[in-house]
Amino acid sequence: MPDLISFDIDGTLEAGDPPGVIGMSIVRTAQELGYIVGSCSDRPINTQTRIWDEHSIAVDFIVLKQNLGDVMGRFKAEKYFHVGDSEVDKFFANQAGFQFIPAEVEAWELALPNLPLERQAPNSHLS
Numbered sequence: 001m002p003d004l005i006s007f008d009i010d011g012t013l014e015a016g017d018p019p020g021v022i023g024m025s026i027v028r029t030a031q032e033l034g035y036i037v038g039s040c041s042d043r044p045i046n047t048q049t050r051i052w053d054e055h056s057i058a059v060d061f062i063v064l065k066q067n068l069g070d071v072m073g074r075f076k077a078e079k080y081f082h083v084g085d086s087e088v089d090k091f092f093a094n095q096a097g098f099q100f101i102p103a104e105v106e107a108w109e110l111a112l113p114n115l116p117l118e119r120q121a122p123n124s125h126l127s
Protein backbone atom coordinates (compact mmCIF):
# COMPACT_ATOMS: atom_id res chain seq x y z
CA MET A 1 0.00 0.00 0.00
CA PRO A 2 1.39 3.45 -0.85
CA ASP A 3 2.06 6.29 1.54
CA LEU A 4 0.34 9.63 1.05
CA ILE A 5 1.88 13.09 1.34
CA SER A 6 -0.16 16.27 1.67
CA PHE A 7 1.73 19.48 0.97
CA ASP A 8 1.00 22.90 2.34
CA ILE A 9 2.06 25.50 -0.26
CA ASP A 10 3.14 28.86 1.19
CA GLY A 11 6.31 28.52 3.23
CA THR A 12 6.48 24.82 2.39
CA LEU A 13 6.84 24.28 -1.36
CA GLU A 14 9.40 25.97 -3.58
CA ALA A 15 6.45 27.41 -5.54
CA GLY A 16 4.92 28.95 -2.40
CA ASP A 17 4.91 32.56 -1.29
CA PRO A 18 7.22 32.69 0.56
CA PRO A 19 9.07 29.73 -1.02
CA GLY A 20 9.68 26.74 1.19
CA VAL A 21 12.41 24.10 1.28
CA ILE A 22 10.48 21.40 -0.59
CA GLY A 23 11.41 21.55 -4.27
CA MET A 24 8.80 20.79 -6.91
CA SER A 25 11.15 18.08 -8.16
CA ILE A 26 10.68 16.28 -4.85
CA VAL A 27 6.95 16.14 -5.49
CA ARG A 28 7.63 14.60 -8.91
CA THR A 29 10.06 12.10 -7.41
CA ALA A 30 7.50 11.15 -4.78
CA GLN A 31 4.96 10.47 -7.54
CA GLU A 32 7.50 8.37 -9.44
CA LEU A 33 8.08 6.33 -6.30
CA GLY A 34 4.37 5.66 -5.99
CA TYR A 35 3.37 8.11 -3.29
CA ILE A 36 -0.11 9.58 -3.41
CA VAL A 37 0.47 13.36 -3.37
CA GLY A 38 -1.59 16.51 -3.24
CA SER A 39 -1.93 19.93 -1.68
CA CYS A 40 -3.76 21.15 1.37
CA SER A 41 -3.55 24.90 1.70
CA ASP A 42 -5.41 28.06 2.63
CA ARG A 43 -5.18 29.07 -1.03
CA PRO A 44 -8.43 28.69 -2.99
CA ILE A 45 -8.76 25.44 -4.91
CA ASN A 46 -8.41 27.17 -8.27
CA THR A 47 -5.18 28.85 -7.16
CA GLN A 48 -3.75 25.55 -5.93
CA THR A 49 -4.77 23.97 -9.24
CA ARG A 50 -3.04 26.73 -11.20
CA ILE A 51 0.21 26.27 -9.25
CA TRP A 52 0.30 22.55 -10.00
CA ASP A 53 -0.60 23.18 -13.65
CA GLU A 54 2.22 25.71 -13.96
CA HIS A 55 4.63 22.98 -12.87
CA SER A 56 2.98 20.27 -14.99
CA ILE A 57 2.31 18.13 -11.96
CA ALA A 58 -0.96 16.17 -11.88
CA VAL A 59 -1.69 15.71 -8.20
CA ASP A 60 -4.13 13.22 -6.69
CA PHE A 61 -5.98 15.70 -4.49
CA ILE A 62 -6.34 19.42 -3.79
CA VAL A 63 -8.14 20.46 -0.61
CA LEU A 64 -8.55 23.41 1.70
CA LYS A 65 -6.72 23.07 4.98
CA GLN A 66 -9.80 22.37 7.07
CA ASN A 67 -10.73 19.50 4.74
CA LEU A 68 -7.58 17.43 5.20
CA GLY A 69 -9.64 14.79 6.97
CA ASP A 70 -11.57 14.11 3.75
CA VAL A 71 -8.35 12.95 2.09
CA MET A 72 -8.03 9.96 4.38
CA GLY A 73 -11.51 8.86 3.37
CA ARG A 74 -10.71 9.16 -0.31
CA PHE A 75 -7.39 7.30 -0.38
CA LYS A 76 -6.29 4.09 1.26
CA ALA A 77 -2.68 4.55 2.31
CA GLU A 78 -0.21 2.95 4.67
CA LYS A 79 0.89 6.26 6.19
CA TYR A 80 -0.54 9.75 5.89
CA PHE A 81 1.81 12.73 6.08
CA HIS A 82 1.08 16.44 6.02
CA VAL A 83 4.05 18.76 5.58
CA GLY A 84 3.61 22.39 6.50
CA ASP A 85 5.26 25.39 8.09
CA SER A 86 2.73 26.55 10.68
CA GLU A 87 0.91 25.62 13.85
CA VAL A 88 -2.28 25.61 11.79
CA ASP A 89 -0.80 22.84 9.64
CA LYS A 90 0.12 20.91 12.76
CA PHE A 91 -3.37 21.39 14.19
CA PHE A 92 -5.19 20.14 11.10
CA ALA A 93 -2.73 17.29 10.59
CA ASN A 94 -3.30 16.08 14.12
CA GLN A 95 -7.05 16.50 13.80
CA ALA A 96 -7.12 14.50 10.56
CA GLY A 97 -4.89 11.73 11.91
CA PHE A 98 -1.94 12.64 9.70
CA GLN A 99 1.67 12.62 10.81
CA PHE A 100 2.80 16.26 10.76
CA ILE A 101 6.17 17.01 9.19
CA PRO A 102 7.55 20.52 9.74
CA ALA A 103 8.68 22.04 6.42
CA GLU A 104 12.33 21.94 7.43
CA VAL A 105 15.13 19.96 5.82
CA GLU A 106 16.03 17.86 8.86
CA ALA A 107 12.44 17.02 9.79
CA TRP A 108 11.56 16.12 6.21
CA GLU A 109 14.56 13.84 5.72
CA LEU A 110 13.98 12.16 9.05
CA ALA A 111 10.37 11.34 8.16
CA LEU A 112 10.97 10.54 4.48
CA PRO A 113 14.59 9.37 4.13
CA ASN A 114 13.96 7.96 0.64
CA LEU A 115 13.09 11.45 -0.62
CA PRO A 116 16.24 13.45 0.20
CA LEU A 117 15.97 17.14 -0.62
CA GLU A 118 19.39 17.25 -2.26
CA ARG A 119 17.80 15.47 -5.21
CA GLN A 120 16.42 18.87 -6.17
CA ALA A 121 17.43 20.15 -9.56
CA PRO A 122 20.85 21.83 -9.36
CA ASN A 123 19.41 25.00 -10.88
CA SER A 124 16.93 25.34 -8.03
CA HIS A 125 17.03 28.84 -6.62
CA LEU A 126 17.22 27.28 -3.17
CA SER A 127 20.44 25.37 -3.74
Ligand SMILES: [Mg+2]
Binding pocket: 008, 009, 010, 011, 012, 084, 085, 086
Ligand atom coordinates in the same frame (compact mmCIF):
# COMPACT_ATOMS: atom_id res chain seq x y z
MG1 LIG B 1 2.21 27.59 4.95
